Amino acid sequence: MQSRDFRLPGAVVVAALATGAATLVLRPRSGLIQAAPAKAQGYFSPAQLDRIHDYVGPQRALGLGGLALTGGALALLALRPPRVVRRALERASARPLLGSAAAGAGISLGVAAVGLPLAAVSHSRSVDFGLSTQGWADWAADVAKSDAIAAVFAGGGALLLVALIRRSPGRWWLPAGVAVVALGAVFTFLAPVVLDPVFNRFTPLPAGALRSDVLGLAKRAGVHVGQVYRVDASRRTTGANAYVSGLGSTKRVVLYDNLIQRYTRPEVRSVVAHELGHVKHQDVPRGLLWLAIVALPATLVVQRLVERMAPVDDRGDGRAGPWVLPAAALSIALVSLATGVASNALSRRVEASADAYALRMTHDPVAFIGVERKLTTDNLGDPSPPRWLELLFGTHPPAVERIGYALTYERTATRR
Numbered sequence: 001m002q003s004r005d006f007r008l009p010g011a012v013v014v015a016a017l018a019t020g021a022a023t024l025v026l027r028p029r030s031g032l033i034q035a036a037p038a039k040a041q042g043y044f045s046p047a048q049l050d051r052i053h054d055y056v057g058p059q060r061a062l063g064l065g066g067l068a069l070t071g072g073a074l075a076l077l078a079l080r081p082p083r084v085v086r087r088a089l090e091r092a093s094a095r096p097l098l099g100s101a102a103a104g105a106g107i108s109l110g111v112a113a114v115g116l117p118l119a120a121v122s123h124s125r126s127v128d129f130g131l132s133t134q135g136w137a138d139w140a141a142d143v144a145k146s147d148a149i150a151a152v153f154a155g156g157g158a159l160l161l162v163a164l165i166r167r168s169p170g171r172w173w174l175p176a177g178v179a180v181v182a183l184g185a186v187f188t189f190l191a192p193v194v195l196d197p198v199f200n201r202f203t204p205l206p207a208g209a210l211r212s213d214v215l216g217l218a219k220r221a222g223v224h225v226g227q228v229y230r231v232d233a234s235r236r237t238t239g240a241n242a243y244v245s246g247l248g249s250t251k252r253v254v255l256y257d258n259l260i261q262r263y264t265r266p267e268v269r270s271v272v273a274h275e276l277g278h279v280k281h282q283d284v285p286r287g288l289l290w291l292a293i294v295a296l297p298a299t300l301v302v303q304r305l306v307e308r309m310a311p312v313d314d315r316g317d318g319r320a321g322p323w324v325l326p327a328a329a330l331s332i333a334l335v336s337l338a339t340g341v342a343s344n345a346l347s348r349r350v351e352a353s354a355d356a357y358a359l360r361m362t363h364d365p366v367a368f369i370g371v372e373r374k375l376t377t378d379n380l381g382d383p384s385p386p387r388w389l390e391l392l393f394g395t396h397p398p399a400v401e402r403i404g405y406a407l408t409y410e411r412t413a414t415r416r
Contacts, residue, residue, distance in 0.1 A: 008304040015297035015335075019342045022293035026286055027346055028353035031360075035397075035404030036411070040383040043369070043403060048377055055129045055380045060389070062122045066115040073114040074333055077107065077326035078309055085326070092322040096166070097159050103322040104158025105151040107329055112147045119143070126237075131380055134236055142236070145198055158325050165320035173303040177296035184291050185247065188284060192246040200236075202229040202254065210260065214253070214272050217361065223279045226251035234258050239379040242271045244278045247288075251279070263374060266367035270358055277357030283350050290346060298335050305331035347395040355397070355405050363413065365406035372399045372406075 040049060077085060088106070092099030123139050126132035134142070160179060164172040196202065205211040205228045218225040226246065233241070233256040240259040246252050253275045259268060278284070310327035359368055376383050376399045383399035390398060397405075 008301070008308060011297070011301045011304045015294075015301045015339075018297040019294050019339050022290050023342045023346045026290050026293075027349045028281065031356050032349075032352055033356040033359065033405045033408050035401045036407035038400045038404045038407060040400050043373055043400070044376065044383060049383075051129070052376070052380050052382060055125065055131070056382045059122060059125060062118050062125075066118045066122075069118065070111050070115045071333065073111050074326070074330040077110075078330040081326060089322045089325075096319070096321040097163055100162040100322045100325060101155040101159040103325050104161075104329075105155035107158075107325060108151045108154035109147060111329075112150065116143070129380060131238055132236065133234060133238060138235075142199060149195065149198070158322075158328075161328060162320050162322070162324065165324065169320070173299040174296065176302070177299040180295040180299060181288075181292045184295075185288055188245075188288060189247040189250055192250045192252055196245070201232045203232075204228065205230055205255070209265065210268065213265070213269050217269065217273055217276055218279075221273075221276045221280050221361065223276060224251075225253055225276065225279055228253045228255070230255055230257055230260060232257055234261075240375060241379070242275050244275050244284065247284055251284070253279070258378070262378075263371070264367070266362070266364055267371045267374070270362050270364060270367045270371050273358035273361040274354045276361070277354035278350070280357065281350070281353060283354070286350065287346075290343065294339055294342075298339055301335050302328065302331045305334065341392055344393060344395050345391075348390075348397050351396045352402075352405070355402055356409075359406060359409040365410040365413075368406040368409075369403050372402050375399070 044052070076082075081089075089103060092103050123132060123134070127134070132139070161172075161176065164175050164179070168175060205214065211228065214225070214228050226249075229252055231254050233239070238258060240256050240262065242253065242255045242259055244251070244253055253272065255268070255271070259271060263271070306324060306327045309330070310324045355368075359365060362368070375381065381399065385394065385398055396402075
């Protein structure tokens with residue numbers, strides 16, 4: 001076996017070690033709360049659990065089915081492309097860079113179209129269960145906007161990728177990895193002010209009790225929270241949520257209008273304290289640092305996969321063109337799926353740390369448990385998902401585990 005045959009396994013090993021090390025080094029270590037045992041039946045009625053499971057089971061199957069369909073479409077394009085695709089890529093090769101941009105956008109739209117039927121079924125079920133408030137026209141408009149934005153990014157990414165391959169055929173993974181980190185930072189900075197307003201309306205919290213609570217909590221936490229916004233999520237869903245986004249001057253805490261309208265003041269305070277925990281712990285920069293560590297070895301694996309599936313010198317001129325893009329798209333999808341498992345493990349730990357911070361800041365485990373119960377029933381989330389599903393796709397601890405944090409805190413505080 002020639003030494004080059006070891007390059008892909010070697011790259012995979014390096015990427016796995018780097019990803020594991022980044023996840024271990026960057027995970028929160030102190031201040032966590034050990035969850036007390038809790039069962040879903042103790043906090044949700046049989047009717048609530050039945051409704052959740054009736055919704056979640058098929059939705060989960062639709063999500064996994066969509067993942068399989070889009071993954072299969074990428075595999076087909078990369079490994080056995082239909083004749084019409086081969087001809088389109090050959091025509092695009094006349095202008096390698098612009099043709100690559102068009103091909104990248106086309107691949108993005110084509111793969112999105114493959115998953116569209118299952119996405120439509122998923123939306124229909126969300127409407128039937130009262131979770132989605134969108135009619136078909138509004139839903140289709142959102143899908144069109146989302147797919148169009150994704151196609152623009154895919155086209156730009158394809159152009160950049162092919163340009164880097166043509167410039168550095170043997171080591172394009174290095175500038176590509178740097179570009180991934182740079183673009184990740186730019187996206188994090190710009191998304192709240194450029195992309196998010198395409199889908200929702202954000203308004204600063206007006207003066208009043210809620211704003212005073214937020215500013216008071218932020219002052220106690222000793223953090224600069226940036227702006228606090230209310231988003232009109234009710235135009236799309238009956239669910240509730242809150243999140244932190246942005247970087248530097250675009251940093252912000254966003255609260256769903258459903259959360260503000262339907263949750264009690266102590267419950268909203270608990271949610272805000274959780275989000276302030278993310279700000280206090282610098283969790284957005286933490287995520288970018290994780291990306292910076294993982295991106296280079298991950299793009300090395302992508303290069304090795306592309307070299308196996310679509311060698312640049314297959315066209316005889318040693319120059320890359322649009323024909324490498326199906327292999328690159330499949331490679332990126334596979335590597336993203338694998339590294340995403342580690343990213344989710346880090347995310348669950350980060351969320352657990354923010355939960356602990358919220359409990360210690362508010363000293364209100366009752367409100368914290370109330371939030372978890374309402375979020376679970378409002379968003380129709382599984383309070384205790386299968387362990388394998390949590391490990392692969394879970395970005396937050398399950399609701400029963402988060403309730404367990406509050407139970408431990410309550411018992412500890414009572415003994416003091």
